[in-house]
Amino acid sequence: MKLVKSLFLGSVAGLAAVAGAQAADLPAKKAAAVEYVRVCSTYGAGFFYIPGTETCLRVGGRVRAEYRYVEPLSRAEDSIGFRARGRVQLDARTATAYGLLRTFVRLEITRNTGVYAGGGVASDAQAAQAFIQFGGLTAGRAPSFFVNQDLPTGNWGGVVGFYDFPDVNLLAYTFTFGNGFSASISLEDGEGTNVADAPYFSPAGERFPDVVANLKYAGTWGSAQLSGVVHQLRSVAITSGGVGVIPDTEYGWAISGQVGVNLPMLAAGDALFIAATYADGALSYLGLGTSASVGTVSAPVAEAYYNPANGEIETGSGWGVYAGLRHYWTPQLRSNIFGSYVNVEYDASGTLVGLPDFHAWTVGGNLIWSPVSGLDIGVEVLYHNIDRDPTLLVLGNDDDRWEGRLRIQRDF
Known part of the structure; x- marks a missing residue:
């Protein structure tokens, strides 16, 4: 009985050794490299490098809730109004041999009622700002110079x-x-x-x-x-x-x-x-x-x-x-x-x-x-x-x- 047990254990150990040796001979599959987002401090807080590029991007926005009172002129006229406004903007900047290359896009939507709407009828409004700056050049829609x-x-x-x-x-x-x-x-x-x-x-x-x-x-x-x-x-x-x-x-x-x-x-x-x-x-x-x-x-x-x-x-x-x-x-x-x-x-x-x-x-x-x-x-x-x-x-x-x-x- 001892002889049988010894033979069994020895066989298992041998198989394990062979399997381990064969596994070691198989080609190992490497994990894909992970590209982490890097902080871009060149242009201020909030910018980060777009992965795989040297372009820095900042994502920003605004939400505004506003309530307004205007002294009414008559009983038929509104004296209060409500406004809700949302803004999303992207600011991308790249350093080049010719100077800064910047692209800016801002989209804004507004919902007005009452005195904001002029007559009490609810109104929606959209505004867009989009311009390119390259060195000293500015082209697009922007505030007046x-x-x-x-x-x-x-x-x-x-x-x-x-x-x-x-x-x-x-x-x-x-x-x-x-x-x-x-x-x-x-x-x-x-x-x-x-x-x-x-x-x-x-x-x-x-x-x-x-x-x-x-x-x-x-x-x-x-x-x-x-x-x-x-x-x-x-x-x-x-x-x-x-x-x-x-x-x-x-x-x-x-x-x-x-x-x-x-x-x-x-x-x-x-x-x-x-x-x-x-x-x-x-x-x-x-x-x-x-x-x-x-x-x-x-x-x-x-x-x-x-x-x-x-x-x-x-x-x-x-x-x-x-x-x-x-x-x-x-x-x-x-x-x-x-x-x-x-x-x-x-x-x-x-x-x-x-x-x-x-x-x-x-x-x-x-x-x-x-x-x-x-x-x-x-x-x-x-x-x-x-x-x-x-x-x-x-x-x-x-x-x-x-x-x-x-x-x-x-x-x-």
């Missing part, structure tokens, strides 16, 4: 002339001189500007874009920018005395100085901005639309109009001053106070065709709490006033209006 995007405005609404949203298609080039100095020249679509069409002017087709130029300095203390633009004004044939008349082409222009100053001596993050703009025949660069309205008073805004007395295109002119201050009470609690004043004037012929002179101003302030990074919860209050001069023997009048808003916003 007329505006200094480094200004610490801090206001949520009501101050015309400053914004961070895309508003124009353009082709621009920026020359960098070093030590914080740069200059840009930009060809921008002028179709979005406003020209009077009531009753003596009908704009003709665009023959060349708005030409915008700026000279800018950005440093540790803040930034300063001097901007200018030339805008073409053309009219189709106008019937005057039974004869079609084509007035000569005119050119509008605007110039602006914009300065932002950091104030760390008050508190970390504190800053001040102030800007002044003058426009002649290019009133849209004051931040105005086709009309200025407060309460029951509305004044049309015309960059140009036809004067039947001399058969020429006349231009509207105006100027505006904008200022604001940001202060951090604590690292999580900050306030912004801000204001704007705009004055628009036409000559006597402008008054005769229904274009009264006017001035409008706004002051406001907000208080914003950021309990965690990227989350803002705050309230803002604004006061608007407009004063319009007499027109066609109708007494001039003025009106004012209050509004407030609550905003909850998450940026990532």
Whole structure:
């Protein structure tokens, strides 16, 4: 019996040894190499390398919930409104022998009701920003180069002339001189500007874009920018005395100085901005639309109009001053106070065709709490006033209006 047991155990051991030797002779299959996502610190926080490339990508976005109150004019008018806005954006950057190659895409959708929708009917809106930067070249849809995007405005609404949203298609080039100095020249679509069409002017087709130029300095203390633009004004044939008349082409222009100053001596993050703009025949660069309205008073805004007395295109002119201050009470609690004043004037012929002179101003302030990074919860209050001069023997009048808003916003 012992002999049988010994033979059995010996056979098992031999088989195991043979099997192990055969397994060792089989080719081993290697696991596929794992390519981990690498952090890209070259362009700031949030960027990472796209696997297999030298391109850095940042995925970001925003969700905003906003609730607004506007002093109503009548019982039939809404006084409140709701807004929900979502944004997704991609920022891809690659270092090349010719400089930075950057591609930026931002898609934004908005749902408005009440006072946001203008009449209480719910509305949806979409906005897109897409541009390519290659060295000093910028091509696509982006904010106008007329505006200094480094200004610490801090206001949520009501101050015309400053914004961070895309508003124009353009082709621009920026020359960098070093030590914080740069200059840009930009060809921008002028179709979005406003020209009077009531009753003596009908704009003709665009023959060349708005030409915008700026000279800018950005440093540790803040930034300063001097901007200018030339805008073409053309009219189709106008019937005057039974004869079609084509007035000569005119050119509008605007110039602006914009300065932002950091104030760390008050508190970390504190800053001040102030800007002044003058426009002649290019009133849209004051931040105005086709009309200025407060309460029951509305004044049309015309960059140009036809004067039947001399058969020429006349231009509207105006100027505006904008200022604001940001202060951090604590690292999580900050306030912004801000204001704007705009004055628009036409000559006597402008008054005769229904274009009264006017001035409008706004002051406001907000208080914003950021309990965690990227989350803002705050309230803002604004006061608007407009004063319009007499027109066609109708007494001039003025009106004012209050509004407030609550905003909850998450940026990532």
